[in-house]
Amino acid sequence: EVQLVQSGAEVKKAGESLKISCKGSGFTFRSHWIGWVRQRPGKGLEWMGTIYPGDSDVRYNPTFQGQVTISADKSITTAYLQWSSLKASDTATYYCARQWTKEFDSWGQGTLVTVSS
């Protein structure tokens, strides 16, 4: 069974750094693009970027380029999303999802990040 298990909820202060994770199992992790999607409270889905763990090739949504860093460690089948300096506007639920061909066919359970100012 394909599974993506994300790290738990985080409560941070503005200016702090953060790295959240997404561990894949049940499939060949290094051979599938893994994307990150933001969902602010009560809002829609926003694609942030996608990584190919096999060679760590990353493609960013221009809106998020420079704001976050996406990485992966294929040896432990885990993808990461990190911030160096959080803002209150980063408060959201973040999902990782596997791309089968181009669509997202399996999703993590989401990680709620709350940033206080």
Added chain:
Amino acid sequence: EIVMTQSPATLSVSPGERATLSCRASQSISSDLAWYQQKPGQAPRLLIYEASTRATGIPARFSGSGSGTEFTLTISSLQSEDFAIYYCQQYNKWPLLSFGGGTKVESK
């Protein structure tokens, strides 16, 4: 950037009725479109890809159609578990992906 526009924002439907949701792309995306369902407190779930192919385990009452710039998701006979928010997503301009703003299907 391809902008995806969904309508209506909210659709009020009675159980057993047909629901028709629309998604429009700002430029042609061929059939490179997916539909997702999201229930409160849950992650999105893939329903349809390539505009009209149902994902594994998706009931036949869900169907997708369209190509180019105009797309439709139809739920033929709405069940109670179908009340949710539905999003379309284009992947024609991979690696640049974009979602529509969503349509909330609520009980009439």
